[in-house]
Amino acid sequence: xxxxxxxxxxxxxxxxxxxxxxxxxxxxxxxxxxxxxxxxxxxxxxxxxxxxxxxxxxxxxxxxxxxxxxxxxxxxxxxxxxxxxxxxxxxxxxxxxxxxxxxxxxxxxxxxxxxxxxxxxxxxxxxxxxxxxxxxxxxxxxxxxxxxxxxxxxxxxxxxxxxxxxxxxxxxxxxxxxxxxxxxxxxxxxxxxxxxxxxxxxxxxxxxxxxxxxxxxxxxxxxxxxxxxxxxxxxxxxxxxxxxxxxxxxxxxxxxxxxxxxxxxxxxxxxxxxxxxxxxxxxxxxxxxxxxxxxxxxxxxxxxxxxxxxxxxxxxxxxxxxxxxxxxxxxxxxxxxxxxxxxxxxxxxxxxxxxxxxxxxxxxxxxxxxxxxxxxxxxxxxxxxxxxxxxxxxxxxxxxxxxxxxxxxxxxxxxxxxxxxxxxxxxxxxxxxxxxxxxxxxxxxxxxxxxxxxxxxxxxxxxxxxxxxxxxxx
Numbered sequence: 001x002x003x004x005x006x007x008x009x010x011x012x013x014x015x016x017x018x019x020x021x022x023x024x025x026x027x028x029x030x031x032x033x034x035x036x037x038x039x040x041x042x043x044x045x046x047x048x049x050x051x052x053x054x055x056x057x058x059x060x061x062x063x064x065x066x067x068x069x070x071x072x073x074x075x076x077x078x079x080x081x082x083x084x085x086x087x088x089x090x091x092x093x094x095x096x097x098x099x100x101x102x103x104x105x106x107x108x109x110x111x112x113x114x115x116x117x118x119x120x121x122x123x124x125x126x127x128x129x130x131x132x133x134x135x136x137x138x139x140x141x142x143x144x145x146x147x148x149x150x151x152x153x154x155x156x157x158x159x160x161x162x163x164x165x166x167x168x169x170x171x172x173x174x175x176x177x178x179x180x181x182x183x184x185x186x187x188x189x190x191x192x193x194x195x196x197x198x199x200x201x202x203x204x205x206x207x208x209x210x211x212x213x214x215x216x217x218x219x220x221x222x223x224x225x226x227x228x229x230x231x232x233x234x235x236x237x238x239x240x241x242x243x244x245x246x247x248x249x250x251x252x253x254x255x256x257x258x259x260x261x262x263x264x265x266x267x268x269x270x271x272x273x274x275x276x277x278x279x280x281x282x283x284x285x286x287x288x289x290x291x292x293x294x295x296x297x298x299x300x301x302x303x304x305x306x307x308x309x310x311x312x313x314x315x316x317x318x319x320x321x322x323x324x325x326x327x328x329x330x331x332x333x334x335x336x337x338x339x340x341x342x343x344x345x346x347x348x349x350x351x352x353x354x355x356x357x358x359x360x361x362x363x364x365x366x367x368x369x370x371x372x373x374x375x376x377x378x379x380x381x382x383x384x385x386x387x388x389x390x391x392x393x394x395x396x397x398x399x400x401x402x403x404x405x406x407x408x409x410x411x412x413x414x415x416x417x418x419x420x421x422x423x424x425x426x427x428x429x430x431x432x433x434x435x436x437x438x439x440x441x442x443x444x445x446x447x448x449x450x451x452x453x454x455x456x457x458x459x460x461x462x463x464x465x466x467x468x469x470x471x472x473x474x
Contacts, residue, residue: 003130005111007031009329010125010134012117012275015042017306017318018140019100024326026109033134034105035127037116041100043142043161043307044315045093051165052185054092056347058085059192063349070386080193082169089165119280122299136301136329139282139289140318141275143268143307150177152237156244159263161186171195173259175246177234179205181346183265184221188348191226198227198257200234200248206346210358213408216390217348229257237262270308293336294328295321303329312342341424345413350390353416356404356423362395366403370396372429374449376409381440385410392449394419400429400453411442418446429453 007030011022014036022034039046061078068075098104102112115128125132145160147153159167161182174190176183179201191197199205199221205228206214222228232250239245243260270288277283283290283298288310295303303325306318320337327335343355362369376382376390390409396402405419422432432450437443457463 005033005130005132007033007111007132007134009033009136009138010035010132011138011140012125013042013140013142013271013306013308014040014100014105014112015140015142015306015318016044016315017322018042018138019105020319020322021138021140021305021325021329022105022110023108024322025330026105028326028330030330031111032109033111033113033132035113035115035117035125035132037114040102040105040112041097043144045096045100047162047165049315050093050096051089052161052182052189053347054089055085055165055189056185058088059189060349062194063192080170082167082193085170085193086166086168116274118274118276119278119282120276122280123301136303137280138325138329139275139277139297139302139304139308140306141271141308142318143270143313145264146267146269147264148266150234150237152239153264156237156239156262158237158244159261161265164263167261171259171261173198173243173261175200175244175257175259175262176265177246177262178265178267179203179228179230180208180265180267181206181344183263184217185347186263186265187226188221188224191221191224196225196227196259198259199229200232200246200257201228201230202233204230206352208344209346209352209354210360210393210406212359213352213354213391213393213406216350216408217346217352220348220350220389227257268307268313270310272308294334295324295337296328312339312344314342314344317342341420343416343420345416347413350387350409351412352406352408353412354404354406355416355420356402357395358404358406359393359395362403366397368398369403370398370400370453372396372449372452374445374452376442376445378448379440379442379445381442381444382410384440387442392445394429394449396429396453402427402429407445409442409445415443415446418443 009025009030010033011018012035022032025032065075065078105112113127117125117127120126170193173196176187176199179199187197187199232248234246235249236247244262245258248255272284281299289304291304291309295305297304305321307313324335324337327333345353372394374392377388382388387410392407394405402422407415429450437447
């Protein structure tokens with residue numbers, strides 16, 4: 001029939017990972033179908049990475065006007081126009097959108113079907129009035145914000161990452177439920193744009209990161225006036241005349257926090273509903289689709305990747321998965337996903353970036369470790385730019401093998417690149433210690449942290465004895 005398609009590869013989901021697979025497959029000579037029921041570009045472009053960083057940039061601009069005094073610059077307090085901030089955020093999305101558009105992908109030879117997809121068999125997918133049979137199928141449907149069953153929340157207007165960027169006015173008082181990366185980024189961005197902000201976190205903020213590095217971020221958030229409440233549970237939400245109230249319980253007892261808006265940022269769940277995965281023999285759970293190291297599902301002709309398989313839910317992980325899938329699906333190479341050197345960054349000010357094991361994880365796994373630190377305050381560029389809050393922290397084994405690294409401070413997301421390369425290539429600490437770093441750059445903190453591994457031996461009594469002995473020979 002005219003509506004039936006028989007292709008090499010069918011991709012369900014036009015987020016960053018799905019787009020990469022579809023484009024790569026088509027350009028490598030495979031016939032490809034891409035199915036997307038929502039917006040091209042997925043969460044990252046429309047509701048995640050792109051708009052959040054654009055909003056953070058607006059917050060940074062406002063903060064810079066307030067923070068000129070140490071440089072001898074007396075700036076006026078900024079006037080923030082919420083409508084123009086909204087236009088800035090959506091203007092950034094619009095500038096990037098053509099790269100992910102239907103037109104571009106059809107120009108690459110991909111057949112794009114704008115409809116929900118569901119499996120009808122092991123190798124067949126229905127989407128709208130089309131039926132697709134494919135040699136290989138890729139599920140890249142991503143994830144959605146998880147809204148917890150807090151009593152009263154369903155009766156109160158609330159924001160998630162899918163709606164917070166549609167606001168055309170800065171909230172008077174934003175209550176953020178959840179102190180993970182999304183919640184903390186949005187808390188600081190809104191605070192810098194003029195909102196009062198309260199963060200409610202059941203555990204501690206950014207719990208997956210090294211606590212020593214998180215504390216640097218925590219101190220900055222509090223200094224900027226964010227009401228940070230950790231170890232509290234939200235037990236109810238109520239509508240008020242001014243907006244909303246959150247009822248909380250914690251070590252200090254019960255309390256009531258009132259605000260104008262509430263943002264729920266407590267996690268995400270894989271998008272598996274409506275796919276009829278059972279029809280294709282694909283095993284899954286609330287945590288996501290089950291895959292092996294090659295990203296194959298229990299149906300070996302179907303792959304799954306990115307957020308929908310759970311685990312590390314980052315755009316760059318989905319992009320990495322795309323390469324693994326293409327090697328397996330198109331070239332039949334037994335490529336496996338290795339997540340040992342996957343970095344992650346929280347784009348607060350200061351930024352916090354990590355790769356590999358934290359100190360606690362390394363100690364639990366390896367026992368005997370070395371911990372290296374170097375503070376930004378000992379870096380000349382950081383002093384010149386008044387960006388001295390932060391440090392580099394590196395974990396090695398006793399022989400100098402790098403196990404993990406974290407950076408908190410200005411441009412941490414860029415500085416972590418050195419440690420990503422070193423870790424992924426199995427380099428020892430000497431490779432970073434011996435590199436020549438240009439002066440004055442923030443990147444010198446990496447070299448200095450690595451060099452501190454050798455300090456105890458280099459300036460030991462044994463070394464002094466050797467120097468004195470060699471001096472006898474002229």
